[in-house]
Amino acid sequence: MPELPEVETIKRTLRPHVLGKTIAGVEVYHPGVIAVPDAVTFKEQLTGKVVTDLERRGKYLLFFLGDEYCLIGHLRMTGRLMLAADCENIPPHTHVIFFFAGGGGLQWVDSRRFGRLYFGKKEEIVALAGLDKLGPEPLDPTFDVEALAAICAGRKRSIKQVLLDQHLLAGIGNIYADEMLFLAGIHPARPAADLSGEELTRLYHAMQDVLKQGITNGGTSFRDYVDGYGRQGKNQHHLQVYGRAGLPCRRCGRILTKLKLGGRTAVFCPACQP
Structure with missing residues (x-):
């Protein structure tokens, strides 16, 4: 999608x-x-x-x-x-x-x-x-670490599920949720409410970087997605974890693992995202 x-x-x-x-x-x-x-x-x-x-x-x-x-x-x-x-x-x-x-x-x-x-x-x-x-836009200038912390506060669902909930945050899907959690070094099954202030700060900056990189690269194309000119995106060549379960982590070499969270698959590195 x-x-x-x-x-x-x-x-x-x-x-x-x-x-x-x-x-x-x-x-x-x-x-x-x-x-x-x-x-x-x-x-x-x-x-x-x-x-x-x-x-x-x-x-x-x-x-x-x-x-x-x-x-x-x-x-x-x-x-x-x-x-x-x-x-x-x-x-x-x-x-x-x-x-x-x-x-x-x-x-x-x-x-x-x-x-x-x-x-x-x-x-x-x-x-x-x-x-x-819909929830707030993660790239809106008014959306900051404090806003992300407020979304996560008191929520026992996994952070991956929270990121995918369009009523809490608008626009994030499976691809970019996996990528930002990897960049932030956070296990996707961690309860959102348990994230520390330092982890929330890392996640916020990873969210900004991953989404902006996706836009810069014209989106992620595996099969169907093309832009308004009919051109495929290039971000699929920059993915660290999404779609790579069973392959070595590009950062540490550990085999990437997948698990189901709320009916959705999450891919992560057991070493980089403890």
Whole structure:
């Protein structure tokens, strides 16, 4: 699933090409990917709208359409949102095309069809998509060590589970949680409430470094993820632990181990993350 760095990369690649564009028409090939409203209303009400801003919140993309309306996209597991010069070459698994006045547009592509699109008045659609329940952004300038400590305080769940809880922190998924815990030298099964002040400081700085590196490298691509231009990311070449269970730790040579925490797999180094 695209995580914060991937969705941020998509936003940054799309933004200069969509701001100020008028949506001249919409083609829906698979109505099931539209959460709200129905496909007919979706097409009719989006036509003629102008994209005035594009932002990211957690793992969601938000296209602001004037002062009143918003189009929200969540890519889930295999979703892609790509620029198209003419929209005549339609990739397999394309479910929605947004045509721009003057040519070009955006293609919503999703092989597993788990991704969802939401359109409506801003206040209503933000709540319907669940954005009002998201935790703080870990890269927000106001998010600091004290904010992370407050999230962890009193929580007996593992730190890995806390990092993945979108109601507590927005945008972090399995890949970057494993990577930041490795960089901080913290075992993923440690209860969040048991982390010391020094460990929380290490984790905070590891969180900043890992997420920013992911963005700098254009995201992590294993199979499905591409940016708005259709390009794969490069961060997969820099991963220390994720996807490497059974292989030697790049730092100490110890064999990396995996375990299940809350139904999710965590990969870690028993020596570097005691």
